[in-house]
Amino acid sequence: MSTTQSERLRELLEPLVTSQGLDLEEITVDSVGRKRVLRVVVDSDTGADLDQIADVSRALSAKLDETDAMGDDAYDLEVGTPGAERSLTEHRHFVRATDRMVRFQLTDDGELTARITAVDEDGLDLEVPGVKGRRPTTRRLAFPDIAKARVQVEFSRKDDKNSKNEMEEEA
Template sequence: MSTTQSERLRELLEPLVASQGLDLEEIAVDSVGRKRVLRVVVDSDTGADLDRIADVSRALSAKLDETDAMGEGEYTLEVGTPGAERSLTEHRHYVRATDRLVRFQLHEGGELAARILAVDDDGLDLEVPGVKGRKATTRRLAFADIDKARVQVEFNRKDDGGGKNDKNDKNVKNDKEEEEA
């Protein structure tokens, strides 16, 4: 896709996406056989559920149909969110990833996996997990030191508040057993 087409599409679609309370994160046009696919990625601080995606998809489709931004040929419009393992490229992405585990590629050549604790204008406060029984440590990382950053999917995360729920579940079970006895 030419830069000119990308810029025209962004100028055309970004105000419409913003009017729906979403951020336009990415636009890509790919050729799939004889058809073209326009992929639009949107997000917000509170996420985007299926209803919001459907609403913005209808609005974008109507706007594209009334213009010649995609040219004369057929195309398919796909609207979605960045996904679980999203790349962090903007300040707002880091804010949205607070309390998430992120893998950082550093300018100095190293790699770091850490949880984002806080974000400010200059950088991040991180919690680096302990290795081999050691306690986690905190670290400050400046945005200037980050080459790439990607959210990591966690399947076995131990939630700090998890014990309370387990205890409450046991208490409910014990209360029911006592009532039955």
């Protein structure tokens, strides 16, 4: 039986989120001054658009209103998606981060920044950027070797597909 409020809320709200085609990633209840804030983070393999966020927010609000899960005190409900530099903790997070640059904290206290090229049940195939003009190298990383992983925001990456199309047009 669940003992924490977050666990009880997850049991109550996860079926609603799932019915909307989304995954429930995180639930937190924070005190902000005299109010409480219930933050619900949702996502999917294709991301979540504003209409989906609004729909799930209404469904969650209605469910919370018909139960006493948040008690009698006032609270605000915030529903959103993970941030750009989210932590990767579940297998599905790594799958969704394929082709993205990720910074890994390794269990042996090492650190690695690499692009995820493939994900399977045992681990990741990575492309490690070359240093000082050298070519990128490939590396295999097993899930047990990962202590933490966080997606990195890339501002100047050229899309390989667009680059190939531009080169073909020039020819």
